[in-house]
Amino acid sequence: MAELLDNLKQLVELDRSFGIEFQGKPAVLPGEGLGASAAGRTTPVSRPPSPVVPLPAANVAPAQPQAAPGSQRPAVPAASGLAAADLAAIASAVAGCRACGLCAQRTTTVPGEGAPAPEVVFIGEGPGADEDASGRPFVGAAGQLLDKMITAMGFARSEVFICNVVKCRPPGNRAPEPDEIAACQPFLEAQLGVLKPKVICLLGATPLKALLGLSGITRLHGQRQVWRGIPVIPTFHPAYLLRNAEAKKPAWEDLKAVLGVLGREPPRR
Numbered sequence: 001m002a003e004l005l006d007n008l009k010q011l012v013e014l015d016r017s018f019g020i021e022f023q024g025k026p027a028v029l030p031g032e033g034l035g036a037s038a039a040g041r042t043t044p045v046s047r048p049p050s051p052v053v054p055l056p057a058a059n060v061a062p063a064q065p066q067a068a069p070g071s072q073r074p075a076v077p078a079a080s081g082l083a084a085a086d087l088a089a090i091a092s093a094v095a096g097c098r099a100c101g102l103c104a105q106r107t108t109t110v111p112g113e114g115a116p117a118p119e120v121v122f123i124g125e126g127p128g129a130d131e132d133a134s135g136r137p138f139v140g141a142a143g144q145l146l147d148k149m150i151t152a153m154g155f156a157r158s159e160v161f162i163c164n165v166v167k168c169r170p171p172g173n174r175a176p177e178p179d180e181i182a183a184c185q186p187f188l189e190a191q192l193g194v195l196k197p198k199v200i201c202l203l204g205a206t207p208l209k210a211l212l213g214l215s216g217i218t219r220l221h222g223q224r225q226v227w228r229g230i231p232v233i234p235t236f237h238p239a240y241l242l243r244n245a246e247a248k249k250p251a252w253e254d255l256k257a258v259l260g261v262l263g264r265e266p267p268r269r
Helices: 002-017 083-095 127-136 141-152 178-195 205-212 239-241 245-261
Strands: 120-124 159-165 198-202 226-227 230-236
Touching: 002 127, 002 178, 002 226, 083 178, 083 245, 120 178, 141 245, 159 178, 198 205, 205 226, 205 245, 230 245, 239 245
Parallel strands: 120 159, 120 198, 198 230
Antiparallel strands: 226 230
């Protein structure tokens, strides 16, 4: 309980560092909505959300006979030119993948979700317990924080795409091993090829290493990189921000750098 209260307190503090005032509402689940705007502030004009691509996540029943891990990775589907269909096909291939040991303990695969033609793609490390149970990325405490960061940038969650380097939960939420990252890399690259974002935002050290081969998130955060012609801005993982309040302001500067790639500024508040 003490840890939960501490996380909630840090969520409120991070909101305020992003210029978002917390106002509680009855019967609203954590992470759903930001409340009314503070008096005297301008409320950003809301845009109709882009359609969210339904990406299926298949349950794996451990009791059923299965191929040994490492023996089976479905081929990445060829692009058809229809983004929503291609993303769904990739998600189906992910659901049948047993190319590494992570498949043995997963409940569901977590391919990612969001707009089929987003301006921004956020890439994290891997699913946690909440994500493994739901099949959706970033739905726990770190996900609630990421939602608020996205809103502070002037986007709805449905207008961006969110995914992870690996699509199955590493045991105990540990960092993925190199062979696990390598097994999932074709799926991630195929997703980016379909999405064609204008900018990629890497959340933490694992996607920085996986996508760019670079180490040192504390040194490289906010610095513009390039992956296959697409601008890339690394920043801290939301879970890190929950534990390290001093990183909140630098993280906001990183997000403003993402907006700068798009020629945007944060919404006026």
